[in-house]
Amino acid sequence: MPTASLSVLDIPFDERPDPDEYIRAAMEWHFGPDTGSPFWLRKAETLDFDPRRDVKGVADLALFPNVTGELREVPVRDLIPQGYGADARIVGVFESGGTTGAPKRIVCLRDWLDRLTHGLSADLDGLGIPRGVDWLAIAPSGPHMVGEMVAGTAARHGGLMFRVDMDPRWVKKLISGGKAEETDAYVNHLIEQAAYVLRTQDIGVLMTTPPLLERLARHDDLIELIGEKVKGIMWGGAHMDADTRDLLRTEVFPGCELYGTYGNTMILGGATERLGLGPDEPCVFDPRTPFVTFSVVDPASGAPVAYGERGQVVMNHVSKSALLPGNLERDLAIRVPPPEGAVGDSVADVGPVAMFDDEVVIEGVY
């Protein structure tokens, strides 16, 4: 049996492997009896294909069933590839947002986080965000990986990071329970904490979600502080429409570079905004392939949609530290060709289906 060299899994951060060679090596690693995780070795016995023989490249990742549901219950130690042996350096156990029932769990290893944060930091260099400035993250931490990802990026970029913790599960509960006032109070609580940091510390990079950016923008004094101090705003965790993005760029925070991210815990990261896009171009996200790959599919048939068409996003994570193929996201996005040298799809205009409330027939004349 031809064996791919496993060394490609440890390719230096600045280099991109041949995608298909990389995927074959990852299959060797995750399904090798001595290197694979107990979870995947057990799973392999139920598959109707042999990953080491049949998965020859990125496209063949579609052979895998969506196993993410099982991550709600599997003992997380079973997710760690045995090939790391006793040396496995664990960053932590992280969980999905928990919108639909019990959370799903993954284990994040140091080598992956380092690769991820190296890429993010390199992008920030590309945007001209200076190294050595300090950061403020108003974002989920605790069980949510994004906090760790941002902290790692800040550290790699030479910054100290101030944190305002946000519990997205509680926010979702408040919103779905129709508790607008409590939601408002919680958001004000976050903004108040952020204001203390912004007033007293020299914050050069701000990381938060689009809704929180909008709430910051309700306060002229904070807009002014951010304008004076902040060079870059990294956002993620929710979608941002093109009009809002343009207003933030041109009117609210004209001195700041905006840098969007799109991903989630279940793929241990995600995609980042394509740099250099104009104001009228949709915000395109490119995953860092072949480690993370996307495909945009028709929600009904599961077949890929054409470029420019809207579909549901399927995400794959393939690294030495983890194999998480076939994550079907609820988001819809437009399928966009990947940048040169990348594989799979890029996505644009990510968001939920637009809802209008005018066309429903109700009683009364209004």
Add this chain to the structure above:
Amino acid sequence: MSQPATAAPAALDALASLDALGPKGPYRSRHRLTVGDVTGAPMAELSLVPRLFVTRALAALRAADTLPLEERLAALKRAGELFATGTVAGMSAEAYEGAVCRMSGTPLANVRIAVEAIRLSATEAYRSVQAARPVGAVGDWRDPYARSGTAVWIRRGDVFAVHAAGNHPAVHALWLEALALGYRVAVRPSRREPLTPYRLVSALRKAGFGTDQVVLLPTDHDAAGEILHGADLSMVYGGQEVIDRYAADPAVLPNGPGRSKVLITADREWRDHLDVVVDSIARHGGTACVNATAVLVEGDPAPVAEALAERLAALPSLPPQDEKAVLPVHPLEVARGFERLLLGKAAGARAWLGGDGVVDDLGDGSAALRPAVFQLDDPRDARLGVELSFPCVWVAPWTREAGVAALRDSLVVTAVTGDEALLDGLLAEPSIKNLYIGDHPTHWIARASRTTRISASS
């Protein structure tokens, strides 16, 4: 935007884009909604602003100045004239009337009535709200009475927001009173008919109001709440669900179903009042909250229902831009939705008109909603409050036992009766907002009664 090569009315050129009217001037968003006419043909691209734009616009309104009283009243009057007769944003008054009627399905004659109501309100708004001033208060601290301890009546905030409705252009006559009082005003138009507030806000700006004093903010549902958040006081239109949502919020005045009613007691000959009852049901195409939803008759309601059905059946089905049109017109599918709702509610009621349906397909993708008359047996039947946006009436017997309770929750009650004790009871009932005694249609706009309504929000 490219225009069709066919001989489109000049109105369409000006209409092609309905921009938001923000604090820095017109704003064309990337997120736009195509607004069609009742046949489904696209008429305009409405710019929908994101929530952040709303936040910023409301902050700009809050930071803005208010025009001095005399200046703003003069500007209001000029705006009213411009709106009613001038060319605004490239569109003549005639082109506007035709366009709004095709867009909303409001009969042309009703559009003209609404235009006149808006013009009149622009002229009279200040005088009208002054009628709500407590008699013991004066309007200015410079008034000599203020120096001797008399209270000065002032507005309760600076920023006023409106979630407008699209059922009738005349809903935009009301918020002009807030401008007269010195509020800066944000209007969220209905997506069904954004043209009237677009024209009105444009006219106000042309007449002297600053772009940071009155704004038009079309939004989707997501950003709608932000407009209310940024305002001191608001007025919203909607169904019962909207009424319930804001019932406990003293900063929001909800306008919901009117459930207006006519009561005729046995001491009056109903035949003498048939014209007023028909008019109460059908004026404004039956689309106003002041149209009668129910008619209660002491004695046998059947002859009344029969007579109403005969009179209402004569109303013609015509495209809204026809001079003789009187019935509301909708896209066919929307009209069928109303019909399904009506027939579902009417199950078991005696149908005098419309029992087989109310949709009259005009053959061009649109349909007129024809009148409906149903008879109910019990004055406590909850269906007496089922208000639909076309001439649709429930007729029921009224008894002394049913009393005032049968007339509760009414924006207007027209009481045709000589029974003074009953009138006392109706007047004392707090859920009856307006009581008209005798031969007045429910849509009669008594200056004083309208003033009472808006004063709650100003």
